[in-house]
Amino acid sequence: MRAVELRIPATPKAVPELRHRLRGYDYDVRLCATELLTNVIEHVGDGTPVCVSVVRAGGPGRTRIEVTDPDPRGTPAVLSAAETAEGGRGLVLVSALAHRWGVERGPGGKTVWCEVVREREPAGPGGRDGEDGRDGAVAGLGGVP
Template sequence: MTVPELRLLATPKAVPELRHHLREHGFDVQLCATELLANVIRHVGEGTPVTIRVIGAPGRGRTRVEVTDPDPRALPVLLCAGPAAESGRGMALLDALAVRWGVELAGDSKTVWCEVAD
């Protein structure tokens, strides 16, 4: 099943709402999608308009998660957070869960995507 495109504002309240929309998908898809949304909140700004797409159906191989925001300059960075760090693990978690991930740049936006195996 493909979840329709979701347009929402990147706010902390939107995180559980997104999880609810993705309830038919596995935990890894939900976690990756919410982590990408949380990155927009933290690095682009709370209230940023985003578009979220989940392409694929559970049990069909891979599911692609895409989050598009209007800031092509705020790129995700894979960090190596130390044990005492309070943040910086999001992309490492996504990197561990996803088969692959990347960024597609457009003139006035970017899409961060990942593919998760079923």
């Protein structure tokens, strides 16, 4: 499968369009990509320009998804959503489906990424057991001003 790189505005309309563009990928890859895009809409703003990249990553069955936005602020965090809440579970899903995930910051913004492996274990930020030294409780954009 060829790599995908899309430069699109983060809008609600872009979510099903992204899912359609990734139809050749596994369901988990499509779900993680659309959840990361939805996080930008919710926490950075509707219409924010983003770059979505999906590439095969070092090893059989491993796919890396990256969503880059121009806002370097905000610390992604996995949050508990109320049972009756209509949203707030995006990074919970990403964390459950991804082998590992994290955030990279640069002068022009940030990239939230995850790696999906066909045979996977739930991951905290940075790796299976929070390999980056965090306890696994940090990772979505909840509470970003």
